[in-house]
Amino acid sequence: MTELDLQEYSHSLLLEVQADAEAEGTTTPEAFTRRVLEDLEQAGVVANTFTAYHKTHGHEVHGYGVSDSGDTLDLFITDFHLNPLDSKLGKADTETRFRRLLTFVRRCGEGFGQEVGESFDAYDMCAAVGKSLTEVNRIRLFLLSNRVGTWTDVSANELDGIPVTHEVWDLARLHRHATSGVLGEPIVVSFDPPLPCVSAPSNEPDHSVVLAVIPGRVLAELYAEYDTRLLELNVRSFLQVRGGVNKGIRQTALEHPGKFLAYNNGITATASQVEFLKDADGQPTHISRVHGIQVVNGGQTTASLHYVMFRDRKDLSQVSVQMKLTEVSPDQLTEIVPKISRYSNTQNRVTLVDFSSNHEYHVRFQQITRSLWAPAKDGSGKETHWFYERARGQYTDGLANARTPAQQRRFRDLNPTSQKFSKSDLAKYVHSWHQLPYWVSRGAQKNFNEFMARIDEAQPRVDVLYCQRVIAMAILFKAVDRIAASHGAGSHKSMVTTYTVARLTLATEKRVDLDRIWREQAVSTTLEDAIDDLCPRVMHVVTHPRDGAHVGEWAKKAACWDAVSRVRWAVPPTLEAELLDHPLDEVVAADDEASSAARGEVTLVSPEEWYAIERWAKETRNLEPWQRQLAYSVGRKLELGQGVPDTQVAQALHVRNEAHRLGFRLAS
Template sequence: MAELDQTAFARDLVADVLATAEAEHSTTPETFTRRVLEDLEQAGIVSNTFTAYHKSHGVEVHGYGWNESTDSLDLFVTDFRLSPLEEKLTKALSESLFRRLLTFVRRCEKGLRQHIDESSDVYDMCSTVEKAIAEVEHIRLFLFTNCVSTSPAPEPTELDGIPVTYETWDLRRIHRHASSGTLSEPIVVTFAPPLTCLAAPSTEPDYSVVLAVTPGQLLAELYGEHGPRLLELNVRSFLQARGSVNRGIRATLLDAPGRFLAYNNGITATASQVDFVHDGDGRPIGISRVHGLQIVNGGQTTASLHHAWKRDKADLSQVRVQMKLSVVDPERLAEIVPKISEYSNTQNKVTLVDFSSNHEYHVAIQRITRTLWAPALDGSGQETHWFYERARGQYADDLAKRSPAQQRQFRLLWPTRQKFTKSDLAKFVHSWEQLPHLVSRGAQKNFGEFMIRLQSNLPHVDARYCQRLVAKAILFKAVDRVAATHGAGSHKSLVTTYTVARLSQAVDRRIDLDRIWREQQVSAVLESALHELCPKVMTAVTTPLRGNHVGEWAKQIGCWDAVSRVRWVVPAALAAELADLPLQDVAVANDGGAPTADVAEVLEISPEEWTAIERWAKETRSLEPWQRQLASTIGRRLAAGEEIGEAQAAQAIHVRNEAMRVGFSPAYDV
């Protein structure tokens, strides 16, 4: 049965890649590469990735990424076949492709960018790789193929003292990842020597608890290796380490590392299996290996350990962290882990009390969209559904449960082009809400920000809300196709989100989403306007200030400031189609309740500090003029007791973080 599923998956994959490549005017290897990267980014395996193709004598590369969480440089090479079931990826070809990828890194190190056109995507790739080599902790080389590999990936090597690891994602692994229904492959950790522990007796057969004290250095290294994947079940990871608790953790690590165990609450972790070392009487006294490790509370502690070790060069040899490790049957994870995370929390207030997948918002969207009939397109008479994949792998799982005839009917009613995920949803909404700089930070970080915002402004999810959500998806996909026709290349995702945001701003969110839902496509007038707007936005996005890399520039609020000032007049024909009032259906009003996270953080900072930021920036010329002005405005409004809006607060927090990153200290005295 599994082999049949894999065969069907391979055929569907080729068909989908061919259709997408034709629609987006791209090559099949590029489309396949982008598809795999999107899946891996959602799983937290890679981040900040771009596609860019370069091939010359002894060299071939299809994309790159700089994973900030794990301090790794990632390079990707692709082998895509139209008949994957009839061919294999041989060991010789696999080694050749990895060798060509590594040669590319060496040539970048020797200045390959000097021989590349500065306006091309490949130049950006070469520049990024050249810079990263001097800063990253390790290099990861990935080979993507839709064939079955006949050999494992090569053993780790080194390049100028930098560890190099190799990963092959072949048909079997991609299929397993897509259909597993889990977030990603489980993390397995070996403790050598074994970690001394105290196993508490349990009265339940599918749940037990182990207590241990783990070295801080080990936790820092685990986060460095696995990054956000280690925190996939941690509701606190969505809080983006915003609170003052992290400053306290950092201070303890730098000034009193030996007292960390006394000052810190420790971590709560889960595992699907634990291998013990036993004493002579058969009692467990040590942990030799943990399978499926997840830190469900204490993500801030873990990330802070890693950042203090890497950025501050903190000595963690004296740091110890208490750990409560719950061994949970995998089938009960969704039931037990949210309760562990909720009840064990004693640090910051946590309002997200469940896995993101099980949050009431996502559950409601799935429930409604499963029964919501979308109008037939182009007079075909065939109504369809949009499939919201609340948990990864749901679509494949639903498909696999059916017979071949039922699968054909399923694809007819739920076409793959009408499937969207949680990260897609966050991308559609944030683009419409004019937050493209958040979208540009990658699927995982953008989704985390989305969940934070959701807690302060939870919308009422009904049929109308879901219809307009789908309309935003249709609009986003239309802009994406337009960006492809204008040669956005590897920057297409950035150009798309910024174009949607600039359109939303220009029309004051008065695009008729209800009409888009009824017609299941954007109007000819709107599409024409997009072709006019998109090139203007693309110029602003791909022309970064201060020599920044385009990808890094797009993450900054300054990029949105530049794009928001792009000159564009709404065509009269489009103006005639606009709704009378802005569509404010993304979130309900705050109703005078507690301030949002950004507003609350702004209120915690004194007016004098905001004024000091403005004066320091002016004196040192370290920030953009608009950033200095915003800091001054916030200081004046706080001093006068005036309200601070959510959007303005979000921008202000980013300005303060940027100021501190480039040298400002709250102790600055003008």
């Protein structure tokens, strides 16, 4: 990385943050914080993050997050400068900011949240942090900065017996993260003592395989330290201990730890480099160090052992796990690792999210949008592109390839940063339109996983019209986002926005004219006025949770959508006059052949099985209420010889697949 590279990245980052801040109606520090947290969520470094700024004497905070397992509390503080290269982020500044962040955590534990009024953005954050301190096993403090840090080695400490670690994400580290071509920094693990192994002879030049047995305690500790980063290439989220596989893993570890090796399938891992101890003949005998380790199959085993060790607080000294470790050449990662993950998986279905950049859907979407000219707006007469980042860093690469200042200006003119969007953004726009706001509210990574699962179940026909309408969804989403900001949605804006879009499409039956939005590259004044009327009604429901939950958790629940869907609001006559006569039904629907196949698959499932799924879900509470109702509704339609609506086909198949994944079995 040269100084020129860093200067170009810094300038590009600053322009993008300023564009985001302007588009979202927020401050540049908040836009920077959100951008970095979205990147870190996609990388699996953090999860379930929320931005909320609070500063008073002695403390300062810009956001927080809690890991999926509930074991880790993350706090974030931001250092953002409009002239970031004029000064360095030094040792004293770094330590001061971490000290202020830790003071905030300590005060939350002492009941500081009671001093913050419910009307403030920080209220939910203080309540969530205070509650988490009674449950977590570690605290991570993050300093996010667009300056270059000169002091990144901050020693760990404790807070009331809870280990506290520090991470500095400065300009240089953010640049490495954006341009490395991978989602996170490689995990390097040393084994002490080294793991005995058996090497499998191979003539393949691009990979080699060794077999080993890894102590269960070591595997659980790896997950405790690296969380979902260890499973980036596995991409299957830990399903807690609800599914049958996880329950079995946990039960074996608790009741028969010495038999775990015999009963469990073990894990499949990959690495970019493996260091061995060798015998006199040069044959590997022990694994001493592994670079870039990833668990590509066996994520459930890994996370379940972590649960047993840290939640059940059970000793794993008798638990051993078999491991197949494949050393893969870095230039072959994207080709070989997905196949290893796919072919080795014999438990729950794997969706290859982190390698989804090469999914035909995303490849086709990029191909079309790169040559798709958006109509000129505001009378400028200048057509532009909506730049779709199929893979991380494509926009930065495109800007870097424009060597001269004039070429870079032209690139930005044709590809405005306000029109750049990623895979997770696309999933957010589409799911909001399709009334799945509770998935959007679960975070970029989880929402994208669900999006890809639905894409795989009902493959869309990605053509010019499809891309234009998805971009129109993006324009609609951004318009709602600006309006939500004007109503003081604050740190809850992302949730208010997705729920408002969903409530709008529900009320209008998806008859909003996306083709007109595309042609005009904006929503009409009439539509904007209607959104302005609807948004505060939705915001009131989203920001006033039931049962005392905080807003972030409430918004993740289907019950929140049920409440929002009941908000009293009628489409104004002026907007009704602009709506289409029929719904733009299933903009992301499968093509005719795929739709026909999906309908056929639904009808092959007996009504008895749909009814059984509904009863099982009610007994186990493994599915959402609307999913149980859908299963019953489909079974009833089939029993009466009626057709299942196209709008329900893909969702019904998804519900059935989800039920089977979580342990449902039809009694013979």
